[in-house]
Amino acid sequence: MRIRFRGTRGSLPVPGPKTVRYGGNTTCIEVRGDHGGLLILDAGTGIRGLGRELVAEGVASCDVFITHLHWDHISGLPFFLPLFLPGRRVAIYGPADPLNMTGIEAVLDRQMEYPFFPVRAAELSADLECRTLADGETVDLGFARVSPLLMNHPAPNFGYLVQCDGKSMFFTGDHEPFVNIYSPEDRDFEMYASLVEQRNRAILDRLRGVDLLVVDAQYTSEEFAVKRGWGHGSMDSALEMARDAGAGLVVLTHHDMERTDEDLDELEARLRAKWKGSGVRFELAREGLELEL
Amino acid sequence: MNDDVRRKMLEAVERMPAFPESVHQVVELAGDINCSQKDLVEVIKLDPVFTLKILRLVNSPFFGLSREISSISHASVYLGLNTLKNVALGLAAVGAIPKSASRRMDMGAFWLHSLAVAACASMLGRRLGVPRDDAADYFAAGLLHDIGKVVFALYMPDEYATIASECAEPGTVLHRCELKTIGITHADIGGLLAGKWHLPGELREAIATHHSLGDGGGSLVNDCLFAANQISKKLSFGSAGNYEVEPLPPGVADRFGVTMDELVADLPSLGEEVENARIFIKLGEAR
Numbered sequence: 373m374r375i376r377f378r379g380t381r382g383s384l385p386v387p388g389p390k391t392v393r394y395g396g397n398t399t400c401i402e403v404r405g406d407h408g409g410l411l412i413l414d415a416g417t418g419i420r421g422l423g424r425e426l427v428a429e430g431v432a433s434c435d436v437f438i439t440h441l442h443w444d445h446i447s448g449l450p451f452f453l454p455l456f457l458p459g460r461r462v463a464i465y466g467p468a469d470p471l472n473m474t475g476i477e478a479v480l481d482r483q484m485e486y487p488f489f490p491v492r493a494a495e496l497s498a499d500l501e502c503r504t505l506a507d508g509e510t511v512d513l514g515f516a517r518v519s520p521l522l523m524n525h526p527a528p529n530f531g532y533l534v535q536c537d538g539k540s541m542f543f544t545g546d547h548e549p550f551v552n553i554y555s556p557e558d559r560d561f562e563m564y565a566s567l568v569e570q571r572n573r574a575i576l577d578r579l580r581g582v583d584l585l586v587v588d589a590q591y592t593s594e595e596f597a598v599k600r601g602w603g604h605g606s607m608d609s610a611l612e613m614a615r616d617a618g619a620g621l622v623v624l625t626h627h628d629m630e631r632t633d634e635d636l637d638e639l640e641a642r643l644r645a646k647w648k649g650s651g652v653r654f655e656l657a658r659e660g661l662e663l664e665l
Numbered sequence: 666m667n668d669d670v671r672r673k674m675l676e677a678v679e680r681m682p683a684f685p686e687s688v689h690q691v692v693e694l695a696g697d698i699n700c701s702q703k704d705l706v707e708v709i710k711l712d713p714v715f716t717l718k719i720l721r722l723v724n725s726p727f728f729g730l731s732r733e734i735s736s737i738s739h740a741s742v743y744l745g746l747n748t749l750k751n752v753a754l755g756l757a758a759v760g761a762i763p764k765s766a767s768r769r770m771d772m773g774a775f776w777l778h779s780l781a782v783a784a785c786a787s788m789l790g791r792r793l794g795v796p797r798d799d800a801a802d803y804f805a806a807g808l809l810h811d812i813g814k815v816v817f818a819l820y821m822p823d824e825y826a827t828i829a830s831e832c833a834e835p836g837t838v839l840h841r842c843e844l845k846t847i848g849i850t851h852a853d854i855g856g857l858l859a860g861k862w863h864l865p866g867e868l869r870e871a872i873a874t875h876h877s878l879g880d881g882g883g884s885l886v887n888d889c890l891f892a893a894n895q896i897s898k899k900l901s902f903g904s905a906g907n908y909e910v911e912p913l914p915p916g917v918a919d920r921f922g923v924t925m926d927e928l929v930a931d932l933p934s935l936g937e938e939v940e941n942a943r944i945f946i947k948l949g950e951a952r
Contacts, residue, residue: 471748
């Protein structure tokens with residue numbers, strides 16, 4: 373299985389001379405099987421360049437798994453070239469919208485609604501398939517199996533476990549470690565702690581021994597302390613997750629939009645010093661980074 | 666009860682509003698960008714209609730969780746603050762309880778009874794060694810056990826009034842009056858509702874059978890709910906229109922190993938729990 377990072381940024385694209393090495397596009401990950409087959413995780417602005425390459429390559433069919441519907445994970449979708457070409461099949465998977473009681477098919481419709489976009493979803497030429505996923509089910513694509521797992525974010529967000537060619541990777545999408553909403557002096561503190569523990573264990577059990585873990589690590593621990601509830605994890609919490617799951621390698625992604633290349637170099641150095649000897653192997657996601665499992 | 670009436674009842678429940686006090690608090694919390702998840706959970710878990718609707722949502726095949734969710738705390742861990750807040754706000758938008766219904770049903774008293782049974786069922790569960798997080802399920806069962814009565818009061822107000830006046834006579838059995846007048850009991854409609862809304866099987870069973878335990882008793886949660894219901898009536902914590910305290914069936918009494926009076930004596934903090942709920946209700950009504 374080969375993985376290529378097409379977008380590594382959270383919140384908003386940040387082009388410019390200070391984001392050249394780690395990249396300015398928002399979340400998109402390309403996954404290919406050793407013997408063909410392609411799937412895409414998230415459709416942030418990073419998907420635009422990938423779409424052009426797929427058309428040039430003549431790829432007839434692709435499957436796009438959306439972790440959640442926040443803009444930085446879908447804003448590239450209306451610019452994904454295969455959607456505009458007849459004879460191409462594009463399948464879009466993702467979570468439901470529990471408030472409007474609509475499935476993933478509503479994403480493109482609402483995103484491309486007049487007057488937000490000049491072309492309506494109904495006018496797209498590709499053969500479009502939409503499938504709303506449920507926690508814990510498995511989608512069999514032939515070359516790979518993909519299982520969504522509900523994570524913790526201010527909107528329903530699936531992490532995706534991808535199993536392909538005897539290897540496995542898990543992408544959290546956006547995820548904040550679960551927190552107990554009660555204080556130790558509250559009566560329900562222990563009860564809630566036990567529910568949080570159950571949730572954590574259920575997720576870790578699914579990830580155990582994964583070859584590659586790609587984790588939302590937007591904040592430093594200092595930032596995380598004042599941004600609880602914003603829906604993202606810290607670099608340290610990401611490495612803790614990798615350690616607890618026994619992951620072969622962890623890639624930290626969803627870089628904060630304020631972060632320059634220099635900032636990220638510095639944070640990486642700090643992290644390497646802090647986690648030296650821990651046995652946890654990590655990389656910071658860079659746009660264009662390719663990994664082979 | 667024929668299918669047409671049954672269908673109408675279930676449709677009516679879709680439009681069932683939460684209590685105005687809870688709606689007010691949910692709207693206020695949701696308007697605060699720094700709203701605390703704990704405060705929101707505390708408001709929702711004390712309101713039977715909010716509880717029912719949130720549980721319905723998280724257990725629907727549409728949401729598709731891989732396990733059954735039976736308490737608001739559990740739903741909170743899965744949904745997170747923002748989804749919980751927006752869903753609650755959506756539910757809060759449903760209109761207030763019609764005046765005609767609230768005239769026939771003392772919602773404050775009904776609410777207090779439901780909360781007392783909830784608190785008591787959860788304490789009885791703990792007494793029998795149920796783990797703390799499962800005790801939250803017992804709380805939900807207590808809170809929702811009489812939800813069928815709200816359906817009657819809201820959508821069959823005349824029949825409900827007839828039943829209520831008959832039940833004011835000592836020795837009258839409420840669910841027999843319901844069978845005679847409406848053709849279905851509040852436990853039946855509660856169970857139907859729980860089934861239609863995909864609530865966990867144990868919760869559904871507890872609601873549907875809370876008046877029909879045999880001598881041998883039922884499951885652990887059924888037995889705790891039955892005893893909690895009788896204790897709350899005995900101690901006059903609120904009222905849901907039924908004043909008859911039924912004896913514990915032998916199977917239930919055996920489970921606890923003591924008489925009902927001894928059981929009451931062994932729950933010293935129940936009064937405090939109910940008092941907390943009472944304060945909450947008063948706060949809401951004072952607005």
